[in-house]
Amino acid sequence: MKRGLSAVYIAGFLQGAAFVLIPALGTTLRSAPYDMSNATYGMLYFPEIIGAILAALSAGAIHKRLGSKGLFRLGALINAIAMAFLVAAFFSTGLFVVLLLLAETLMLGIGFGLTNAAINRAASLLFAGAAAAAVTILNAVIGGATAVSPMILTGAQSWLSWVAWPALILLLWFVLLLFPLAEDTDTHELGGLRAWRRSMMPFAFAVVIYAICEGSFGSWANVLVSVDRHLPTATGALALSLFWGGMTVARFILGSIPDRFLSRRWVYRLAPIGMAACFIIIPHLLSATALLLAFALAGAACGIYYPYSMAFGVAAHDKEGTQMAGLLVGALMIGEGIGSTGLGPLQHFISLNQIYTFSALWAIPLLWLAWRNSRQHQETS
Numbered sequence: 001m002k003r004g005l006s007a008v009y010i011a012g013f014l015q016g017a018a019f020v021l022i023p024a025l026g027t028t029l030r031s032a033p034y035d036m037s038n039a040t041y042g043m044l045y046f047p048e049i050i051g052a053i054l055a056a057l058s059a060g061a062i063h064k065r066l067g068s069k070g071l072f073r074l075g076a077l078i079n080a081i082a083m084a085f086l087v088a089a090f091f092s093t094g095l096f097v098v099l100l101l102l103a104e105t106l107m108l109g110i111g112f113g114l115t116n117a118a119i120n121r122a123a124s125l126l127f128a129g130a131a132a133a134a135v136t137i138l139n140a141v142i143g144g145a146t147a148v149s150p151m152i153l154t155g156a157q158s159w160l161s162w163v164a165w166p167a168l169i170l171l172l173w174f175v176l177l178l179f180p181l182a183e184d185t186d187t188h189e190l191g192g193l194r195a196w197r198r199s200m201m202p203f204a205f206a207v208v209i210y211a212i213c214e215g216s217f218g219s220w221a222n223v224l225v226s227v228d229r230h231l232p233t234a235t236g237a238l239a240l241s242l243f244w245g246g247m248t249v250a251r252f253i254l255g256s257i258p259d260r261f262l263s264r265r266w267v268y269r270l271a272p273i274g275m276a277a278c279f280i281i282i283p284h285l286l287s288a289t290a291l292l293l294a295f296a297l298a299g300a301a302c303g304i305y306y307p308y309s310m311a312f313g314v315a316a317h318d319k320e321g322t323q324m325a326g327l328l329v330g331a332l333m334i335g336e337g338i339g340s341t342g343l344g345p346l347q348h349f350i351s352l353n354q355i356y357t358f359s360a361l362w363a364i365p366l367l368w369l370a371w372r373n374s375r376q377h378q379e380t381s
Contacts, residue, residue, distance in 0.1 A: 001221035005092065008119045011176060012138050015115055016244075017077060017152075018169050022105060023084060023340070024150035024240060026222040027233045028162065031122075034097060042344020044098075045219065047106035051335035055113020056330020057118050068118055068182045071322070075115030082107035083170035090163035109333050112134055116142075117326035122182060124314055124321065132264060132311035136255030139307040140248050140358060143299075146218075147244035149287030150237045166336030184216025197320060200327055206369035207331035208338075210305045213275050213338020215361050216355070217298045224282075224352055225291050235288050240293045246299025254304050265374040267365060270310040274301030276363035283353035305366070306332060312373050 019135055021028075022044055029036045029044075063071045085104035089097050123134040149165070156164040221243050226236030254267060278298035285291050310328050317324040 004122060004180060007072070007150055007176060007181050008122045008126065009141050009254055010172075010179070011072070011115055011119050012141040013145040014169060014172055014176065015079065015112060015119075018083060018108060018166070019112060019142075020146040020149045020218070020240070020244065021153065021166055021169075022101070023219045023222060024153045024237060025162065026219070027226045027236055028157070029101075030223070030227065033093070036098075036120065038347050040098065040344075041223075042341050044101050044105055045215075045337045045340035047102050047336050047340070048109035048112075051106045051109020051111075052113050052330040052333025052337065054334070055110050055117070056327050059114055059117040059326025059329070062114065063117075063121075063322040063326075068122060068322070071114055072118040072122075072181060073177055073279025075111050075113075076105050076176055077111075079115060080113035080170055080173035082111055083166050083173065083247040083306060086166045087163055087170060090161070095201060106354045109337070112333055113329045116329040116332075117322055120310055120325045120329070121314065121322045124311070125132040128184065132259075132308065132315075133255050135314075136251050136304065136307040136312045137266035139310075140251030140255060141160065142178045143244050143248035143303070144250055146246050147241050150241045150244075150247045156355065158367040190317040196323065197317060200313065200317060200320075200324055201281055203309055203316075203324070203373055204327050204331040206373060207306060207309050207328050208335040209365055209369070210302070210309070211365075212339040212342075213279075213335075213359060214302050214306075215336040216343060216359055217295065217302065219336070219340035220343055220352060221295050224287075225295075228352055228371070229286065229288075229291065231288050231291075235292070239292055242292050244294040245298040246296040246301075247303045248299075250300040250303025251307060257308070264304075264308055264311075265305055268312075268374050269370045271303075271305045272299060272363040272370065275305075275366070277301070279356045280360075283356045305370070309370075309373060314350075338375035 023357050026041065028034065029041055030038075043096040059071065062074065066074065082104050087109060089100035091105065092100055119138060120135055123138045126134065128206065153162055153165045156162055158325070222236040222240045225231050226233050254262070275298070278294060278301055282291070282294045285294055310325065313328055314321045314324050343352065344357060
């Protein structure tokens with residue numbers, strides 16, 4: 001086994017598990033004793049945008065100064081701090097709960113950005129001959145964790161308390177710091193302002209728009225099913241798990257098929273059409289079975305757009321690989337924050353069903369950017 005492989009993929013699992021905790025707690029936070037409104041709950045995601053921007057701006061410079069090991073460990077430590085804030089929120093009341101959760105999402109945005117920049121770049125280097133597949137499988141692990149994390153949280157809530165799961169994730173982040181890491185092999189990479197290229201921006205725009213769609217599905221699946229459709233809380237949690245589960249299965253399958261059998265460029269280009277179809281169909285569904293199936297299909301449709309954007313973007317900017325990875329992880333968090341935060345206040349004016357229907361229009365820029373970015377990759381490979 002290659003040195004550092006375990007650390008990379010375990011970090012991916014922990015990152016996915018931590019990332020989905022606030023969405024998984026959506027019904028809990030909107031019920032007693034918290035009683036948060038849609039707007040307040042949606043604003044919990046806003047600090048992720050700030051954290052993502054900080055991570056995107058600093059990932060390359062931190063890598064240049066501390067190396068890949070330093071970047072990895074700093075990201076893991078900040079993720080642990082995020083989990084500590086979430087655990088502290090359980091033992092708090094009133095306004096202090098909201099403040100702690102805002103601090104949690106800020107730290108999560110920074111930690112997610114730094115850690116994912118480190119592990120996505122590391123995966124592409126560990127399997128240099130199959131970088132796209134390695135990055136896709138890594139993101140499948142992240143997606144798998146986001147799929148099982150809500151179910152573990154629900155189980156903890158039923159048998160003990162929801163705080164048990166984030167407390168365990170907190171402990172595991174500290175344990176991960178003891179794992180061996182791969183030696184730095186990318187010492188000639190550019191970092192900081194010297195690493196920024198205008199050609200990076202189409203990849204970043206693609207990921208921001210994609211992440212708005214992912215956030216619209218992932219962060220509001222629980223609320224749409226459990227609150228808007230008045231179905232059981234467990235059904236809402238299952239819808240969220242099936243969304244991430246569909247994403248994970250798609251990533252494992254598509255990441256494992258060689259490009260000569262199934263063109264990654266064409267799968268990348270077709271994915272936005274699947275997302276649009278799910279946005280159009282979900283508002284018309286009422287039964288639990290239909291909604292669960294639709295969110296699973298939405299996850300499958302979303303599955304490969306981000307990892308393929310990452311793989312194509314890093315391949316096109318090899319000398320700025322960590323900065324490129326940091327930028328795209330930051331773009332992912334910014335889009336997630338917009339999709340999660342923006343939908344709360346927007347529901348004062350139009351319903352969540354209408355928001356989903358209009359969101360199908362995102363497929364237009366996503367398709368154009370996928371076409372452009374995959375052509376650029378073809379030309380530079």
